[in-house]
Amino acid sequence: MPATSVTSEKAVTNVSKRRTGEFRRIVRVLLSRKLVVFGLVIIFLLLVAVIFAPVLTPYDPYKTSLRETLQQPSWSHLLGTDNLGRDLLTRLLYGARISLLIGLVVVVAAAAVGTLLGAIAGYYERWLGSLIMRVMDAVMSIPMILLALIIAALLGGGMANVMIALAVALTPAYARLMHGQVLTVKQNDYILAERAIGSRSIHIMLRHLLPNCLPQILVVMAMMLGGAILAEAGLSFLGIGITPPTPAWGSMVNEGMQYLETNPLMCFAPGIAVMLVVFAFNMVGDGLRDALDPRLRGTI
Amino acid sequence: MPGEDAGRAMEPLLRVENLKVEFHTERGTVAAVNDVSYDIYDGEIVGLVGESGSGKTVSQLAVMQLVRTPPGLITGGRVLFEGADLLQYPSKSREMRSVRGRKIAMVFQEPMTSLNPALTVGLQLREMLELHLGMNREASRERSVELLQMVGIPDAEKRVKDYPHQFSGGMRQRVMVAMAISCNPKIVIADEATTALDATTQLQLLELMRDLVKRLGVSLVLVTHNLGVVARYAHRVYVMYAGRIVEHGTVAQVLSCPRHPYTRGLIQCVPRPGLGDRPLISIDGMPPDLIELGSACTFLPRCPYREPTCEQEVLPKLEVVEPGHEVACHLVSKGSDPCR
Numbered sequence: 001m002p003a004t005s006v007t008s009e010k011a012v013t014n015v016s017k018r019r020t021g022e023f024r025r026i027v028r029v030l031l032s033r034k035l036v037v038f039g040l041v042i043i044f045l046l047l048v049a050v051i052f053a054p055v056l057t058p059y060d061p062y063k064t065s066l067r068e069t070l071q072q073p074s075w076s077h078l079l080g081t082d083n084l085g086r087d088l089l090t091r092l093l094y095g096a097r098i099s100l101l102i103g104l105v106v107v108v109a110a111a112a113v114g115t116l117l118g119a120i121a122g123y124y125e126r127w128l129g130s131l132i133m134r135v136m137d138a139v140m141s142i143p144m145i146l147l148a149l150i151i152a153a154l155l156g157g158g159m160a161n162v163m164i165a166l167a168v169a170l171t172p173a174y175a176r177l178m179h180g181q182v183l184t185v186k187q188n189d190y191i192l193a194e195r196a197i198g199s200r201s202i203h204i205m206l207r208h209l210l211p212n213c214l215p216q217i218l219v220v221m222a223m224m225l226g227g228a229i230l231a232e233a234g235l236s237f238l239g240i241g242i243t244p245p246t247p248a249w250g251s252m253v254n255e256g257m258q259y260l261e262t263n264p265l266m267c268f269a270p271g272i273a274v275m276l277v278v279f280a281f282n283m284v285g286d287g288l289r290d291a292l293d294p295r296l297r298g299t300i
Numbered sequence: 301m302p303g304e305d306a307g308r309a310m311e312p313l314l315r316v317e318n319l320k321v322e323f324h325t326e327r328g329t330v331a332a333v334n335d336v337s338y339d340i341y342d343g344e345i346v347g348l349v350g351e352s353g354s355g356k357t358v359s360q361l362a363v364m365q366l367v368r369t370p371p372g373l374i375t376g377g378r379v380l381f382e383g384a385d386l387l388q389y390p391s392k393s394r395e396m397r398s399v400r401g402r403k404i405a406m407v408f409q410e411p412m413t414s415l416n417p418a419l420t421v422g423l424q425l426r427e428m429l430e431l432h433l434g435m436n437r438e439a440s441r442e443r444s445v446e447l448l449q450m451v452g453i454p455d456a457e458k459r460v461k462d463y464p465h466q467f468s469g470g471m472r473q474r475v476m477v478a479m480a481i482s483c484n485p486k487i488v489i490a491d492e493a494t495t496a497l498d499a500t501t502q503l504q505l506l507e508l509m510r511d512l513v514k515r516l517g518v519s520l521v522l523v524t525h526n527l528g529v530v531a532r533y534a535h536r537v538y539v540m541y542a543g544r545i546v547e548h549g550t551v552a553q554v555l556s557c558p559r560h561p562y563t564r565g566l567i568q569c570v571p572r573p574g575l576g577d578r579p580l581i582s583i584d585g586m587p588p589d590l591i592e593l594g595s596a597c598t599f600l601p602r603c604p605y606r607e608p609t610c611e612q613e614v615l616p617k618l619e620v621v622e623p624g625h626e627v628a629c630h631l632v633s634k635g636s637d638p639c640r
């Protein structure tokens with residue numbers, strides 16, 4: 001039959017195209033959306049700031065200069081200076097380091113712990129799973145800021161404790177996501193088939209359940225990075241996160257509040273930085289979700 | 301039929317005795333498999349026939365201890381294999397794991413979902429070889445290509461690197477067969493392995509499986525609701541209804557002279573081209589609710605040959621009607637055989 005041979009040939013070329021094209025397809029989907037590209041550009045700029053901060057600016061973010069306080073933007077100080085005469089742009093660049101560091105550590109830690117707990121809970125459905133998920137529900141029922149406040153009150157401020165507080169607050173989200181994923185993936189025949197060839201539970205969990213849940217976890221990580229940065233800024237703004245003189249965006253907004261009328265940039269610059277970065281991560285996370293969503297596969 | 305008389309004299313490879321599986325649901329206890337006993341001999345192809353929900357799949361999963369507990373529970377019986385009762389081992393024990401895949405392998409119904417979409421087929425094949433045969437990467441890689449060639453996948457060297465979604469249903473099922481035979485098991489259980497495929501692919505796959513089991517000396521259990529498949533490929537057949545075996549014998553015995561009214565009904569509803577305008581007769585009614593099984597014959601409500609006495613008597617037991625042919629029907633045991 002000529003018809004079938006034509007379709008099978010088509011299928012063969014499709015297959016070879018698809019083999020090389022999976023990564024490229026994801027990139028193409030991401031780049032086809034303006035907002036995602038915008039987000040990627042901001043993230044790129046953020047990375048440049050984080051890596052090259054000492055090269056990009058001649059100033060020290062900590063060194064005060066009482067003769068140059070609250071200056072308006074000029075060529076020597078592009079964003080002006082703050083109430084202690086420190087270059088605002090410099091503090092913004094160094095603040096990006098803090099934000100990204102905390103965001104990454106928090107998200108990775110929460111994802112690692114949450115994914116593990118969720119996987120165990122989904123795999124051992126009976127009392128162990130219920131126990132883990134009830135604890136997660138309990139943690140989730142406490143508002144994140146409140147939880148962070150409690151932890152900060154217990155452990156004190158400082159960067160490490162902010163990370164712990166936020167990681168604890170974000171862990172249940174991953175645990176629930178993973179739990180649901182595992183429960184769904186577990187129903188698949190290939191898990192039964194895997195048991196039917198005599199594999200061990202731990203092997204099934206790591207080799208078969210995890211890879212099938214990973215795309216969703218990655219998407220949530222990308223989206224949560226923005227949330228974590230925002231939460232850190234919020235805590236620092238409230239004064240229980242990163243404390244001055246460390247240049248964190250949140251505490252910079254707080255400091256700037258008192259000088260809203262004399263030098264509004266002191267408040268707005270870090271605020272806008274937080275907004276842009278959170279927006280960028282959310283957009284990229286959204287784009288990633290769409291690109292990795294198997295239901296949309298092949299439509300673009 | 302090869303090995304038939306010889307097989308009878310030998311010890312069976314697998315002997316299932318009085319297997320019972322229950323499912324505990326909110327509505328009550330479902331007796332999915334009830335007192336099922338059967339033998340599998342070396343090198344033979346055995347058909348296990350019945351409609352959906354008759355306990356075919358569950359009985360096979362129970363043999364492998366793969367029934368999910370809860371809700372399922374194996375409540376009785378023995379599975380004798382290589383001198384041991386498999387049901388004595390805990391489900392996750394080393395002994396049980398070394399039977400699964402290594403000694404008894406399964407091919408499942410849904411080719412679309414039986415392979416992990418996130419891993420290449422080569423990796424999934426290698427996994428099994430490394431797990432059971434202790435092969436290293438190199439050896440298992442070579443062997444997995446060989447296996448794919450054996451099941452007739454063209455361009456096997458390239459195809460091992462492909463993901464399941466790059467294969468058609470029939471090809472995936474071939475991969476599943478390759479996995480099943482990869483560790484030279486004693487028994488392959490094909491659980492409706494061809495049901496989801498179209499007729500031509502089905503035929504190709506069945507031919508392939510028959511050739512392979514013959515070549516490798518494996519016993520094959522064909523779980524199916526397709527009597528045509530059984531007639532063509534199996535040596536012996538067990539007919540299941542409502543969690544029980546109601547008739548078994550050689551394919552010639554059962555198909556040419558079915559004694560149980562249910563088997564007879566099944567045969568009558570298979571279309572056979574070339575036999576004129578024979579009307580297809582379906583079996584009236586529905587399979588019984590396995591939660592409320594009375595003590596009477598489970599087929600009674602649907603039985604076209606029922607007699608008033610059937611209602612008073614308890615469930616019929618399997619009785620020998622001729623050498624190697626057993627039937628569980630009151631009428632047969634009373635001699636007023638409806639099917640004669």
